[in-house]
Amino acid sequence: MTKGTQADVNPDLKKERLKCNFNIQEVTFIIDGGKDKTLQRKKIEDVALNIAASIDEVPEECLNLKERYDNAVRKSCVYSNIVKNELLEITGLEALGSPGLRRTADAFFKDVSPFMLHLGMFVPTIIGQCTPEQQAHWLPKALEMQIIGAYAQTELGHGTFIRGLETTATYDPATEEFVLHSPTLTSTKWWAGGLGNTANHCIVVAQLYTKGQCHGTHPFIVPIRDLDTHEPFPGVKVGDVGIRMGFNTADNGFLRFNQYRIPRENMMMKNAKVMKDGTYVKVARHEKLTYGTMVFVRVTLVMEAAFNLAKAATIAVRYSAVRRQSQPKPGEPEPQILDYPTQQHKLFICIATAHALQLTGLWLWRTFEAVLADMRKGDTDSLPELHALSSCLKAVSTSDSAALIEQCRFACGGHGYMLSSNLPLLYSFVTATRTYEGDYTVLLLQTARFLVKAWEQAESGKVLTPTVAYLACAAAKEKVVWSDSVDGMIRSFQAVAAGKIAACAENIKRLTKTGTSLEDAWQLSTVRLVAASEAHCRAMICQAYWHEVTRLTASCSASVKIVMEQLATLYLVYWALETTGDLLRYSTICESELNKLQLKYEELLALIRPNAVGLVDAFDFRDEILHSTLGAYDGRVYERLMEEALKSPLNETSVQSSFHKYIRPLAKGKL
Numbered sequence: 001m002t003k004g005t006q007a008d009v010n011p012d013l014k015k016e017r018l019k020c021n022f023n024i025q026e027v028t029f030i031i032d033g034g035k036d037k038t039l040q041r042k043k044i045e046d047v048a049l050n051i052a053a054s055i056d057e058v059p060e061e062c063l064n065l066k067e068r069y070d071n072a073v074r075k076s077c078v079y080s081n082i083v084k085n086e087l088l089e090i091t092g093l094e095a096l097g098s099p100g101l102r103r104t105a106d107a108f109f110k111d112v113s114p115f116m117l118h119l120g121m122f123v124p125t126i127i128g129q130c131t132p133e134q135q136a137h138w139l140p141k142a143l144e145m146q147i148i149g150a151y152a153q154t155e156l157g158h159g160t161f162i163r164g165l166e167t168t169a170t171y172d173p174a175t176e177e178f179v180l181h182s183p184t185l186t187s188t189k190w191w192a193g194g195l196g197n198t199a200n201h202c203i204v205v206a207q208l209y210t211k212g213q214c215h216g217t218h219p220f221i222v223p224i225r226d227l228d229t230h231e232p233f234p235g236v237k238v239g240d241v242g243i244r245m246g247f248n249t250a251d252n253g254f255l256r257f258n259q260y261r262i263p264r265e266n267m268m269m270k271n272a273k274v275m276k277d278g279t280y281v282k283v284a285r286h287e288k289l290t291y292g293t294m295v296f297v298r299v300t301l302v303m304e305a306a307f308n309l310a311k312a313a314t315i316a317v318r319y320s321a322v323r324r325q326s327q328p329k330p331g332e333p334e335p336q337i338l339d340y341p342t343q344q345h346k347l348f349i350c351i352a353t354a355h356a357l358q359l360t361g362l363w364l365w366r367t368f369e370a371v372l373a374d375m376r377k378g379d380t381d382s383l384p385e386l387h388a389l390s391s392c393l394k395a396v397s398t399s400d401s402a403a404l405i406e407q408c409r410f411a412c413g414g415h416g417y418m419l420s421s422n423l424p425l426l427y428s429f430v431t432a433t434r435t436y437e438g439d440y441t442v443l444l445l446q447t448a449r450f451l452v453k454a455w456e457q458a459e460s461g462k463v464l465t466p467t468v469a470y471l472a473c474a475a476a477k478e479k480v481v482w483s484d485s486v487d488g489m490i491r492s493f494q495a496v497a498a499g500k501i502a503a504c505a506e507n508i509k510r511l512t513k514t515g516t517s518l519e520d521a522w523q524l525s526t527v528r529l530v531a532a533s534e535a536h537c538r539a540m541i542c543q544a545y546w547h548e549v550t551r552l553t554a555s556c557s558a559s560v561k562i563v564m565e566q567l568a569t570l571y572l573v574y575w576a577l578e579t580t581g582d583l584l585r586y587s588t589i590c591e592s593e594l595n596k597l598q599l600k601y602e603e604l605l606a607l608i609r610p611n612a613v614g615l616v617d618a619f620d621f622r623d624e625i626l627h628s629t630l631g632a633y634d635g636r637v638y639e640r641l642m643e644e645a646l647k648s649p650l651n652e653t654s655v656q657s658s659f660h661k662y663i664r665p666l667a668k669g670k671l
């Protein structure tokens with residue numbers, strides 16, 4: 001946080017900070033995952049942000065496309081040197097991809113680094129898909145940035161349906177090489193971040209053929225450019241996919257192969273091998289272990305969603321404390337817009353959702369580590385549950401945070417539309433996360449497969465895994481008795497999820513009994529399956545969020561416990577009101593209880609109001625990371641808007657050359 005002197009701070013923000021009745025630092029510790037994590041984060045921010053302060057002379061958005069790319073590469077090189085030489089010294093290698101380290105990157109890039117996928121997917125895939133010998137060969141080179149990698153799975157024709165990928169890797173035992181080939185236009189690799197102009201290596205997911213037989217998709221490490229000249233190798237055609245809604249400095253690329261050869265050792269062989277003579281050997285105990293990097297990234301995306309939403313909430317809440325508008329009471333001063341209950345309704349759910357996703361994300365991360373530890377011992381039993389869990393949480397967290405970031409922009413009126421508010425860039429970044437690493441609908445349908453099976457197990461009295469254990473009680477199929485206690489609300493959300501899952505299972509059964517194939521019955525039920533999956537996910541977030549708040553505030557000061565519980569209750573009540581129709585269907589809630597719930601919601605908004613600025617201060621974003629004229633700690637909103645406007649290249653001269661070239665001749669009838 002760049003606090004400056006108190007004298008510089010906007011007087012309204014100053015007053016807000018005096019109103020705050022809880023210890024901000026305690027909340028920061030909870031959000032970061034502990035005091036030690038906060039201290040470490042601050043330490044690495046101090047190192048990295050000193051350098052970031054002077055990294056841009058001209059605002060990124062004022063550069064043309066090529067300049068922006070070159071500038072992003074320059075900054076990526078500076079940043080990766082800092083990570084390699086200084087930050088990892090402090091954190092250790094295990095912090096790669098951790099939220100603390102991740103935050104510092106935002107001080108360097110308003111948009112996305114072309115190196116993001118190198119550390120985000122290339123390195124994790126080497127760790128997850130290579131044998132120890134292969135890791136020893138590739139990992140040091142990748143960590144030292146001697147090679148730069150991308151992750152090329154998606155093709156022009158297929159992204160979701162991995163089994164439908166068309167790129168082939170055909171083994172040639174005569175030379176002990178794989179021949180990579182792109183047989184059609186639609187087989188062109190498309191979208192991989194960092195691939196267009198930056199990467200010299202890339203992980204390619206291709207259909208493996210050996211001894212004339214196809215063994216499905218497998219990952220390969222493929223050198224695509226000469227390390228010295230950076231020219232693409234013969235047989236490789238690579239380039240940029242064109243201008244995008246966001247991610248314009250991420251260097252998303254395309255790639256085609258023409259009978260391009262790589263050594264046998266470049267197949268990533270942890271889960272399956274091809275021997276010298278071409279014999280295919282399956283090593284993995286689970287069919288889908290080659291999808292491991294995607295599961296890892298989906299797990300990290302939940303906290304990424306929380307992080308970006310927290311940024312947007314910080315910007316919009318601080319701005320709403322500074323901004324005054326309208327005159328509801330004649331003769332009185334214009335109120336801060338944060339005093340309008342409708343503004344509180346827009347914004348407090350953003351703070352609560354950022355908490356819910358962050359705490360659920362930390363819990364998911366611990367679950368992921370536990371499953372990984374089991375898998376190292378050869379036990380893959382909990383992988384289906386992790387896949388179901390990470391799929392729906394990735395879908396709902398990215399979708400909610402994208403929608404709420406846009407809501408923050410609306411909450412800032414016209415100024416929210418300025419790029420310098422940083423809300424448009426945040427939105428363009430987060431809305432992509434709803435699609436990449438598995439589209440929203442597709443991932444909810446993956447979870448639905450797990451849920452329908454779990455329902456069948458519940459009906460036949462079998463033991464259920466922890467995240468669906470609630471289905472065992474619901475198998476009785478009676479309406480749950482409504483109560484507006486926290487436990488009561490969570491039980492009702494679970495009853496809604498169970499009721500929806502049961503309805504899907506019954507629909508599929510009904511259709512198959514009347515002669516519809518199972519596949520068609522599934523398709524005909526997908527609208528409700530998506531809804532059931534979302535309801536399950538929402539119930540899970542509510543439960544995990546409340547559980548974590550209770551656990552983490554057990555030893556906190558009373559005021560912190562109160563404010564954290566108010567926010568968590570707000571989250572639950574908000575979703576109860578949003579899903580009234582479902583509650584009427586699956587619980588005993590009635591009109592008078594709904595009215596009571598609405599009142600409770602409005603009371604919570606009023607209770608949270610004095611702490612709103614304190615709560616966003618607790619996210620502890622330094623100005624260098626927020627990049628926002630509207631959200632800086634000192635609230636000098638109007639001064640910053642003017643300062644940024646004056647940096648526009650259109651303000652360099654008072655008359656533009658186009659006036660003399662076009663407008664004047666037009667006026668004179670000479671054009």
Ligand SMILES: CC(C)(COP(=O)(O)OP(=O)(O)OC[C@H]1O[C@@H](n2cnc3c(N)ncnc32)[C@H](O)[C@@H]1OP(=O)(O)O)[C@@H](O)C(=O)NCCC(=O)NCCSC(=O)CCCC(=O)O
Pocket residue numbers: 116117120151153154159160161162163193288289291292294295383384387436437438439442446449450
């Ligand atoms: C949709 C599916 C899951 C379908 O896969 P499939 O092989 O056709 O499987 P299916 O027949 O539907 O199901 C068969 C079975 O496989 C299971 N399964 C599927 N995925 C996993 C997994 N990861 N772990 C564990 N199990 C998995 C399913 O649950 C099914 O199990 P079941 O038969 O029901 O017991 C898959 O194709 C997929 O994951 N698609 C999404 C593609 C994706 O996420 N691409 C990411 C590209 S990289 C990227 O976007 C990077 C951006 C990052 C950035 O820029 O920062």
Ligand SMILES: Cc1cc2nc3c(=O)[nH]c(=O)nc-3n(C[C@H](O)[C@H](O)[C@H](O)COP(=O)(O)OP(=O)(O)OC[C@H]3O[C@@H](n4cnc5c(N)ncnc54)[C@H](O)[C@@H]3O)c2cc1C
Pocket residue numbers: 117151152153154157158159160161190191192193247252432435436437438439440441442445
């Ligand atoms: C910014 C960005 C960065 C990316 N980076 C990478 C990268 O680094 N590497 C990489 O390999 N890929 C990358 N991708 C690709 C990304 O992973 C895919 O775009 C994503 O998985 C969605 O696949 P798709 O584009 O094929 O969408 P499609 O599957 O074609 O989806 C289109 C629509 O069809 C629906 N649909 C598809 N299948 C089904 C189904 N079975 N049932 C119901 N509905 C369905 C979807 O819900 C969606 O509404 C990136 C994408 C973006 C936008």
